[in-house]
Amino acid sequence: MARSPRKHPVADAEVAACLRPLDSLPCPLDPRSLFAATSPIELEVGCGKGLFLEKAAVSRPDTNWLGIEISTPYARLCAARLSKRHATNALVIPGDARRLVEEMLVDGCLAAVHVYFPDPWWKARHRKRRVLAADFLAHVARTLGPAGILHVWTDVEEYFRETLAIVAGGGFFGEPQTVVERPAEHDLDYRTHFERRTRLAGEPVWRTFFVRRDDPVTAPPPRRSAAIPPRGDAPSRSGRAVPRPASDSRQ
Ligand SMILES: C[S@@+](CC[C@H](N)C(=O)[O-])C[C@H]1O[C@@H](n2cnc3c(N)ncnc32)[C@H](O)[C@@H]1O
Numbered sequence: 001m002a003r004s005p006r007k008h009p010v011a012d013a014e015v016a017a018c019l020r021p022l023d024s025l026p027c028p029l030d031p032r033s034l035f036a037a038t039s040p041i042e043l044e045v046g047c048g049k050g051l052f053l054e055k056a057a058v059s060r061p062d063t064n065w066l067g068i069e070i071s072t073p074y075a076r077l078c079a080a081r082l083s084k085r086h087a088t089n090a091l092v093i094p095g096d097a098r099r100l101v102e103e104m105l106v107d108g109c110l111a112a113v114h115v116y117f118p119d120p121w122w123k124a125r126h127r128k129r130r131v132l133a134a135d136f137l138a139h140v141a142r143t144l145g146p147a148g149i150l151h152v153w154t155d156v157e158e159y160f161r162e163t164l165a166i167v168a169g170g171g172f173f174g175e176p177q178t179v180v181e182r183p184a185e186h187d188l189d190y191r192t193h194f195e196r197r198t199r200l201a202g203e204p205v206w207r208t209f210f211v212r213r214d215d216p217v218t219a220p221p222p223r224r225s226a227a228i229p230p231r232g233d234a235p236s237r238s239g240r241a242v243p244r245p246a247s248d249s250r251q
Contacts, residue, residue, distance in 0.1 A: 022095025171217025
């Protein structure tokens, strides 16, 4: 009987070349050890299917790019995109960004952190799963080097305003900076898949970036040593170990 064609045209070995499972990494982790070139490193939290990481790796080869994605299937899709582009300056970590940032990354190792369209976790009892929480943002500040940048874009106004308030209260970053929306010049001229989807639906996107202060109001916390229980591939917004939960049909 004839074999059915492979669903994933990129070979597993090629995907694996761009993947670094979280549990395979040392702790503490200096991400400079993951790349051949000694370029600045930028991290994307929740890289999804990888449109941003792919474009960034190709358009800015002078930077090393790290993505972390809690859904292993999405992390693999993202790694496949990078592999097809023969990107040697980009890697994807399947795993929980909170564990990576709060427990593993060494101080001052990143030039920028990008958080695009983080899961909003609508239900009140799930709010604690939001990645843009006070602890996480303090550790983002800890892992950023001098003048490091935190980019935040979302389609959820309430989450955006809450993030502005948390950042202002933390004292680690300067004032939120304005990011102007520009017209898309072609069908994939968006920062991420979720930006594309949101704008094509005619819905607003809230965008900003913050620069890490040299004189923070309080010093960022030390790297967290107590392990948050490992959560592997889940939960996503519904608490299921799937890329996209039933409670949010946006993806
Ligand atoms: C709404 S999607 C946005 C994906 C992409 N950033 C974009 O804008 O198209 C949010 C992504 O974050 C991932 N995610 C949620 N919580 C995470 C966590 N704690 N660590 C890493 N990734 C996470 C989800 O699996 C999902 O792929």
